[in-house]
Amino acid sequence: MHALRQTSLFHEHERAGASFIEHHGWYIPAYFTRAQEEAQQLLKGAGLTDMSWMTKLDLKGYGLKTTPALSAGCAWCLGPQHYLITCKPPERKSVIRDLFSFPVPQDLSLPPPIYLTDMTSVYAQFLLAGPRSRDILRKLTSFNVYALENLACGQTNIAHVHSTVLRNDLGSVWAFHILVSREYGESVWEAVLHAGHEFQLTPFGLDALESIGSDT
Amino acid sequence: MSFLIPCPHCGKRSVYEFRFGGEVKTRPEPDAPDAQWMEYTYTKANEAGVQKEWWFHRSGCRHWLQALRDTRTNEVLDAFFPE
Amino acid sequence: MAENSDRFTFQFEGKPVEGRSGDTVASALYRAGRRIFIRSFKYHRPRGLLCLAGKCPNCMMNVDGTPNVKACITPARAGMTVSHQNAYPSLEHDWLAVVRHIDWLMPVGWYYKTMTHEWSWHAAEPFIRKVAGLGIAPEPGNGSKHYEHAWSHAEAAVIGGGPAGLQAALELAQDGAQVVLVDDQPELGGHLRYSKSKKADPAAMIAELRSMPSVEVVSQAYCFGLYEGNLLGILQANPYAGTIERLIHVRAKLVVVATGVYEVPFIFENNDLPGAMLSTGVQRLIHLHGIKPGRSAVIVASAGAAGEVADDLRTAGTEVVAVVGPDEVISATGSSHVTGVRTQKGQLACDLVVMCGQRVPDAGLLHQAGGNLTWNEERGAFVPVDLPPNVKAAGEVTGASLFRATPLPSKPEFDKRSFVCFCSDVSTSDLRDGIGEGFNHIETLKRYTTLTMGPCQGRMCQLAGIGVCAHETGRTMAETGVTTGRPPNPSVSLGALAGPRHHPIRRTPIHHAHDLSSAVWMDMGEWKRPRYYKSASCNSEQACIEEEYRAVRERAGLIDVSTLGKLEVKGRDAGRLLDKVYTNRFSDLKPGRVRYSVLCDEAGIMLDDGTISRLREDHYFITTTTGNLDFVYQWLEWWLVGTGWDVHITDVTGGRAAVNLAGPRAREVLKALTPCDLSSDAFPYMACREAEVSGVPALLLRIGFVGETGWEIHFPADYGEYLWAELLDASKAFGIRPFGVEAQRLLRLEKRHVIIGVDTDALSSPYEAGMAWVAKLDKADFIGRNALLRQAEVTPQQSLVGFVMKDDTVPQDGASILVDGTLVGRVTSTRYSPKNGKAVGLAWLTAKSAAAGGEIQICVNDRTATAHLVQGAFYDPAGERLRM
Secondary structure (H helix, E strand, O other): OOOEEEEOOHHHHOOOOEEEEOOOOEEEEEEEEOOOHHHHHHHHHHHEEEEEOOEEEEEEEHOOOOOOOOOEEEEEEEEEEEEEEEHHHHHHHHHHHHHOOOOOOOOOOOOOOEEEEOOOEEEEEEEEEOOOOOHOOOOOOOOHHHHOOOEEEEEEEEOEEEEEEEEEEEEOOOOOEEEEEHHHHHHHHHHHHHHHHHOOEEEEEHHHHHHOOOOO | OEEEEEEOOOOOEEEHOEEEEEEOOOOOOOOOHHHHHHHHHHHHOOOEEEEEEEEEOOOOOOOOOEEEEEOOOOEEEEEEEOO | OOOOEEEEEEEOEEEEEEEOOEEHHHHHHHHHOOOEEEEEOOOOOEEEOOOOOOOOOOOEEEEEEEEEEEEEHHHHEEEEEEEOOOOOEEEOEEEEEEEEEEEEHOOOOHHHHHHHHHHHHHHHHHHHHHOOOOOOOOOOOOOOOOEEEEEEEEEEEEOOOOOOHHHHHHHHHHHOOOEEOOOOOOOOOOOOOOHOOOOOOHHHHHHHHHHHOOOEEOEEEEEEEEEHEEEEEEEEEEEOOOEEEEEEEEEEEEEEEEEOOEEEOOOOEOOOOOOEEEEHHHHHHHHHHHOOOOOOOEEEOOOOOHHHHHHHHHHHEEOOOOOOOHHHHEEEEEEOOOOOOEEOOOOEEEOOOOOOOOOEEEEEEHHHHHOOEEOOOOOEEEEOOOOOOOEOOOOHHHOOOOOOOOOOOOOOOOOOOEEEEEOEEEHHHHHHHHHHOOOOHHHHHHHHHOOOOOOOOOOOOOHHHHHHHEEEEEEEOOHHHOOOOOOOOOOHHHHHHOOOOOOEEEEEOOHHHHHHOOOEEEEEOEEEEEEOOOOOOOOOHHHHHHHHHHHHHOOEEEEEOOOOOOEEEOOOOHHHHHHHHHHHOOOOOOOOEEEEEEEOOOOOEEEEEEEEEEEEEEEEEEEEHHHHHHHHHHHHHHOOOOOOOOOEEEEEEEHEEEEEEEEEOOOOHOOOOOOOOOOOOOOOOOOEEEEEEOOEEEEOOOOOOOOOOOOEEEEEEEHHHHHHHHHHHHHHHHOEEOOOOHHHHHHHHHOOOOOEEEEEEOOOOOOOOOOHHHOOOOOOOOHHHHHHHHHHHOOEEEEEEEEEEEEOOOOOOOOOEOOOEEEEEEEEEEEEEEOOOOEEEEEEEEEEHHHOOOEEEEEEEEEEEEEEEEOOOOOOOOOHHHHH
């Protein structure tokens, strides 16, 4: 099979004139206009990019009483004994190795300590970044994004859709990953762009993301 | 109605984020008398005061929690994940 | 002559009006000579500027297409378009002003008194709608302008940007609190902006507040509600170009209400004439806008109260003809503008009547918050007391600095043209008549006369109304009391409440491929689904659907079922949970097998159905109906709480595309794409296998909603369009085509497969629906077992039955059913069945009629059509085609 994976926003990007490249087996926009302009707009106001290609793993089980230690990726606590791992696709293997490196339980009557479900396809993932990103989010959610610390997460509704918000700043630039169930992808993407119109929010591609020093 | 519910995982959130799940009741044993099943299935205490209720944090962590709410003031005295 | 940089023009009624920087729409129009700003709600009386503070209803206009904008607090901007409302053709020459001269025909409560026949209202309504009321709502989808929502979280919210509000905000911010300061005027400063006798200058405080990052200043915004949990509704006008209003939900730990006081008019005949203005309004015109308000003024004030405004008027060049006490005034004279004042001492000529009215605490928010308003005789005001915790009052709203301007209750002159309520033209005599008719409690008087119910929400009229009521009923002000304050106050446009219309839409991973196949869409909750596909060979919807139907029955069809809810249930106790919650048994289901089941509540009512596949020992896969995913997830989680069982439920709906390939040739198509052995021996009906399809990892379920051999294929959503295209490609040679929801509904109806929630309702049990087989009563326990045990013992009261029409009639879903002229049931689903050559359907019938069998009459429009009841499916009753 030589098919590439499409994110829920593939056609949205097409309409916006995206130039696609293959990225870890996905069709991802490299740029929409020019990477430099997109990066500047992001740093000046705000930018929005499709990160659905990121690997997302759902972890549940009694083995998660503390945050799992990982050599790559991030672990986000979604509830008691419930974590979401985000990492780059090539890191998936090492993350899983980290997770299942614990000693085999002595008592074989006990159930497995961690249950893993790959959620990569389940969530559309966008990155809203820039100094005005919070001012855009406050137009879409009652969740207090101003109080969300870096590397912390919250679950809330964004544009009336259940979302997981992960704050993971790009250096000193505010940056929020927004995860929504894939079928809502286009709808929420459009709502975020609409709310960001006030701050000239524009979509940006992988090139701009890399140009501001993000490892993709 | 715009009171806050302190979700044990997400913190204080608007009641609009939650789905009400009714009063906390004990389910009868399978062979319990019909009257007991009747009571459990169809009746509510509807306390004018503090009552223990189910709430589902639909827009947040998607967990069921129990809350002690004063139905006269809508003050939520406590909210917790039941063991 | 060089154009002044601070001058600009905007349009009023299509003509240019000059504005200067700092102007509001109202001040610019006043400077340009306009005196009539609105025609009154009921009598079309001319009205002019009164408060100039956004507290009264006298200057509401249509600004850039938005009706009911208060012109006196809306900054004028170059290029804006302003027009009048509730007058035809113009404010000066309003044909409808004829109503003004027949006001005696319209006593208080005249709707109730005159519209005593149904026809009378129908006859009068079109005219009344035309002549009475406020502005005209804009057409939907009007232009590119929109409304916005926003949320704000603060330790403290301060309402009011006057000296007290500024002080409170500053102190809170200096203590380190995050503060939101809300003010309804174009600029901060409150009465210090125009009342020059006060020495304080707010500029320094304002500058300091603006410099503090922990303070968010929201100007030109009013707070319309203080709700439970200190939630504030704030409406901000024009937050940025292209936005009409922004509704901000502010959640604050502490709310400081510093809304100050406003001034209310005196009651005398013609007190509503243009030119009769409140003293603070006059001061605003003079100090904020540099406008000379008139040539000569009579000031109405109690002793000693006129000094400040008299000085201001003289400085502005207006002659002060006289200062008269409120009790001395008999009436204002003039027809469309004040020409004088008739007093007990004689007639005074003037073009301005300045009323130094009673100051009233703007305490509505405190009342909403649960505080009480109690009468204070000395201050002449209802003052806020008993405030709830975390709500505070600051400054003049507390009433602390008030004094009484006139004794209350005063002895009013009863006259049809002495107005108490300017919003809906309620006069003193209307109030007296209402009280005389028995509405003598302030709350009933309010409802009968609409006093306090207009756009100003009682700001102008409440105190005077209470005064009249107290006087007429012989009670004191305290005994009469205030009416309950409720949000919203002031009113809020529906557009602002609706917000930016971000209606969520759910699209399947194959959505765009359907567009390419000319799908005709339908909404299923938030989902978009192809209802059918337009086909070049079919000229009607019905023909397209039938073609899709025939493809499935004769060859094969492909339908996108990605909207099914999909749940992964993992853990050692997964089977135990499913046994408890579903009516069927799952702990004994073998891996690789699928079983259908329904969910019931404790009353035995069917809530949902779906298939459950066991993939591995500790891993099940559930599908739910499209609309019930959230419910089923919550239901399973709820029954899991507190059990301590090892079960983990994950919603993977978005991550899986699902298609159903069904029909006699389905196997041939699929065989070309997958290494999986599809023969019935290796892959029987109600089995599931994991295998690659066109190289995509997939889960195949051999199930048959449409009644043909088929596979429901679940696979990663990211390959949705790819695999859909692969399947269509492989199908080409077989004449296979995609089919939509309509064809699917027809196909399943022929098989008599019930759709929970369509063919069943909130009272349907499996026994009544003819699905007794789903209830495994021999299980020790499951949700609904107790109720179902009882139901198994009794004869059901109603039954879901199948029928076939006798003639070519196709009834409608929901049609009534008669037997011997008596209503005995209703149709739930019915379609024309190509297989039967007649319409077939499902219907609820009383048990007696169902047992009798034979014929029923179904209502179709104005006649009835005959159908006969049939047992079993309308198509392949033995289910052989599913197992081929």
